[in-house]
Amino acid sequence: MRPGDTVARLSGDRFGIMLSDIARHADAAIPLSRLHAALAELIEADTTSIAVSVTIGVAVWSEDGEEPEPLLRNAEAAMTAGKVGGAGRTHFFSAALGEAVRGRAQMEGEMRRAITNGEFVVYFQPIVDGIASRTVGAEALIRWRRRPASSSNSGCMSCGLPAASAGAGRRKAASCGCRSTCRRGSCARTSSASRWRL
Incomplete structure (x- = not known):
């Protein structure tokens, strides 16, 4: 990740990433594509090669929420929607998705x-x-x-x-x-x- 970004483990295999200097969905595309590329590399453990994939849900302040809890909840909703299409995807929160969640x-x-x-x-x-x-x-x-x-x-x-x-x-x-x-x-x-x- 970039200097100024924050990564935290939320639970199990769920992690939260707070990206700095992101004003709209398009701003998150480049750093997240780099994250996908980095995780696509095989991890060598003893004699075993392990493939890792990640599904990312994105919510942007203040477009998708202005408080931490709604932002995190909306990012999780986007992640859940992204899993429907398979692993290795980035899914952005939208008003339509929020309506479906409600x-x-x-x-x-x-x-x-x-x-x-x-x-x-x-x-x-x-x-x-x-x-x-x-x-x-x-x-x-x-x-x-x-x-x-x-x-x-x-x-x-x-x-x-x-x-x-x-x-x-x-x-x-x-x-x-x-x-x-x-x-x-x-x-x-x-x-x-x-x-x-x-």
Whole structure:
């Protein structure tokens, strides 16, 4: 890095770099391209060559925030978005990305409240053997019965949960649905004369 730049380890394999004399996104391109080039060189450890790559998220004061915490949060959001395209990339924060991050956070909050309020309901859709004219199984569908207070305008969905919520809320909703499916499926199979798949 350049004289005047600061590097700090944040946690695990996450590092923060504070570049001096950066007024806009384009100003960061040259020093960060040099960083990518330096890290692209193999590291020799005993008889092993180790390849290192890095995904960099960039937020610029004051374009992307004027306080340390929002700047760091926006840089992390840019880094996360950059990882989608693979390692070895630099991704810059943008207003559109910020809106997407806020949307995901809002969705996560709504999903947590939905779990607490019992808004996720499991439905079973029969799978029928047309030749034998009998039910051979069922597909479990989780639906979100949103209450009017929910601010998101997306409606009831089946199977997949909203793509915007890939975090803890989605995992908890899926786990809740799986538990309900297993309980109800077990009772249905126990009471049925013939075995069917779920």
